[in-house]
Amino acid sequence: NSDAYARLTPLLPKEDEAEMDIDAAAPATQISIKHGLPEIEIYCSLLVLIFLIDQKKYDEAKACATGSIARLKNLNRRTVDVLASRLYFYYSYVYELTNTLAEIRGNLLGLHRMATLHHDELGQETLLNLLLRNYLHYNLYDQAEKLRSKAPRFEAHSNQQFCRYLFYLGKIRTIQLEYTDAKESLLQAARKAPAAARGFRIQCNKWAIIVRLLLGEIPERTVFMQKGMKEALAPYFELTNVSSSLLLNLMLLSGKL
DSSP states (O other), X not given: OOHHHHHHGGGSOSTTHHHHHHHHTOGGGSOOOSSOOHHHHXXXXXXXXXXXXXXXXXXXXXXXXXXXXXXXXXXXXXXXXXXXXXXXXXXXXXXXXXXXXXXXXXXXXXXXXXXXXXXXXXXXXXHHHHHHHHHHHTTOHHHHHHHHHHSOOOOXXXXXXXXXXXXXXXXXXXXXXXXXXXXXXXXXXXXXXXXXOHHHXXXXXXXXXXXXXXXXXXXXXXXXXXXXXXXXXXXXXXXXXXXXXXXXXXXXXXXXX
8 A cells, every 4th residue: 555556556567467366376485575665665676677678668758767766865765775786778779769858957956965964975876977978968068077176076986987987077078178087087997897788988099089189199999909899999990001002101201210
């Protein structure tokens, strides 16, 4: 009879009603919980949200995410922080899939302030990255830098979130023409990223290659031959070859060779 059950059940398909009736008919093996734990509620909301995204039911996923975030705002329990950080991610993700990220920017800012007041550092770093991604999605680099520079400082608790932060910082520094800092951030993000995050590492390497070329450097051949990246980096390899040829010609013309 919980509010969460009433809110989440209509979002799920009805094909398994017969199985649910059979399960409900065996009360002797079930545990009755008079007051549901918030952790269980948020976990179930997260599972439903991921299921709806997988099924491409984005309108229902938005409704689920919005209701879950509203419920989360009324909680202040450190045991919910890890689940909350995942919920924030999928909340932003479903809006990104429907190209409506701008609609939730104000809400993300409010959630970031709430996480700061509650000393939820995992939530802070997750929401900061989501806000940076939100701004960069619309090429709002100045606003992204203002937010980043004014955000409270804390030690990173998640390697994945730290890698994302370094990547976004590298993109901001590139647009600001601070190529040396951009190169350091992008290469560090690529090194620290998990081996399984191939798509992320490819993006880091693409930006790092461009930055190194802008600095007048020629990336090593091994950069383009990394496992699983050769095809994706092939155009950048060709660009590097052209750039190195132009640099060589300029040096010959200037009499340096």
